Amino acid sequence: MLNKTSEQQDVAALTVSQLFRSGHYTIPIYQRNYAWGQEEIEQLIQDIWDVARQNRGDNHYFIGSLVVAQRGLDRYETIDGQQRHTTLSILLAVLKHAFDLALPDITNINLHFDCRDKSDATLSSLFEHGCVPGDENVVESTVWRAWKIMVSFIRKMDIDRPAFLRYLLENVVVLRVTVPADTDLNHYFEIMNNRGEQLEKHEILKARLMDKLDSSASELERIAFATVWDACANMQRYVPLSVHHSIRDRWFGHKWNVIPQDFDDLLHASLKVKTPEESRTLHDIIRHPKGSLPEAAISSKTDEEHPGNFGSVITFPNFLLQVLRLMERNTPLDDKRLLDTFTTSDPDPRQFIMRLLKCRMLFDRYIIKRENDDDWSLKALTRYEKSFSYTSTFAPAEKASLRERNIPINQNAIMLLSMFHVSFPAQIYKYWLNGALYWLDKYAEPGQMNINGRDYLNYLENMANHFLLDRITETPGEQLYDFDEMENAPVCFPTHFVETPLHNGTGVQNYIFNRLDYLLWLNLKNKRQFAGVDMQYIEKRLDNFTFTFRTSVEHYSPQHPMNDELPLERSQGLENGVDNFGNLCLISHSNNSKLSNYSPVAKKEHYEKSTHAESLKQVFMMSYDSWGHAAVENILHHKNMMVNVLLYRH
Known part of the structure; x- marks a missing residue:
């Protein structure tokens, strides 16, 4: 002590x-x-x-x-x-x-x-x-x-x-x-x-970067910097809607789909209608934290300040680190180290604010979000003559590929992006998001928002396969990826696959289950038929499947059966007993706690009246007539089928 x-x-x-x-x-x-x-x-x-x-x-x-x-x-x-x-x-x-x-x-x-x-x-x-x-x-x-x-x-x-x-x-x-x-x-x-709201780290960072603007920087430049920063900081709204209407069209074009290219493009006299708070010095902020501004600095709330309708997959401090990581590859994604990280990197304020604005606008259009706390959405802000709305980022008629005629690109992208997001709920591990932003930042035409949807999907699929290869071969993780190299390196899964990482019970990584459920969804939407299972039972539960935050690995045949029954024994072909991958799926903690010790028959009865699928792998398991001691062959059949789907084998 x-x-x-x-x-x-x-x-x-x-x-x-x-x-x-x-x-x-x-x-x-x-x-x-x-x-x-x-x-x-x-x-x-x-x-x-x-x-x-x-x-x-x-x-x-x-x-x-x-x-x-x-x-x-x-x-x-x-x-x-x-x-x-x-x-x-x-x-x-x-x-x-x-x-x-x-x-x-x-x-x-x-x-x-x-x-x-x-x-x-x-x-x-x-x-x-x-x-x-x-x-x-x-x-x-x-x-x-x-x-x-x-x-x-x-x-x-x-x-x-x-x-x-x-x-x-x-x-x-x-x-x-x-x-x-x-x-x-x-x-x-x-x-x-x-107690009053304390000054947040990203507000301190904003003040530090503004102080770094050279001595020749005008008041207008400081206001422009602060305006962009504040617009990007509201993660619940699309960026143009967080900018005052007097400069919205000047910055983003009449259709709000133009990305400003140069810091000088932001400078316009209309910016001076903004409040003094947006050009405050670090000294001012420390003396008058947010919520205790001098009366003269307080203005009536405008439409631009109202909360938005969208839930973001990431916070603003973490988004700042995501953007900085595009400029410096080894940037850690830990927002507790936000100030130290930016002090070490020391980015040029003008270059960083323009990169931030570009990435945030691409993020708005091409990264999933929650709309009004409902399901996942992927929408573009669409401007009309006297109004605006949110429309699908990719046209509904645009399909993922000629071979996949049943899946519109927008729907496919939502499933793929939500698979990534629920697999890595902690913000510090969202390397997938950095990979997506890298590609969007690289391939968006200068000043434009348009990208090729099929190319975007192909890149995300390749990244997903790299993540999977890491987890089934226990190689170093995705934080070490060079996305330039990864983009041009298609994954080749091993011909002779050592299945040990799959037969690890609750130690099997969540991402493996989520990737498998996505691939099952993809195959089923493209009308693939699987032998040895009840396809009618499975297809009935397909349409309502969506990715949610599931954290519990369930043993379908339980580890600790009720009524003094014995668990699945280790045997030839089922060396790992209940921990065999064929007997596992990923579900919510609440359902796992409630049903964990129930027999497969009782679990199937519990879900029988539901058309909602929490896990497609679980649905496949429940489609068999029998499971457990008397049906080891079904467990092995299911395991082999799932491994083949996971590794693109037919």
């Missing part, structure tokens, strides 16, 4: 080892339940390992604060930070039991949930025994799900697990802040919940 002066006596910097070796922490009933999901959990683990492997010696890595009120000797009530503390508790249990690593001097979990017996019982059982309580009624699903996410993620990582644990225990630090004993906690919570 760090030494403390009298002024610092209520603040302690604790390593994870120190945090769990002493003290007892209670999560009061008024705190929300544990709620971290896959993205937050995987991000925390990845961040810790990224820092650990940088060989920083004894340097500490601070991961946040734990605000507590002392309730006795070494006893604390947690006010803020319980999500991180709970996640660390589960992580220690995972390392201890799932990976057989010793936790020196940590004998128990020092976290207790007030009046939440399920959370207490689940966390305690995981730490003591490496499993959940036998009674499903006392299992807290969010804690159990976090365990499974961690086990799956760590298995897939290229990681030195003992080194990771050592760094986690001795170098990862939590700042414990103890509030004064006479603190009015109700008032404290009111302050916490109503």
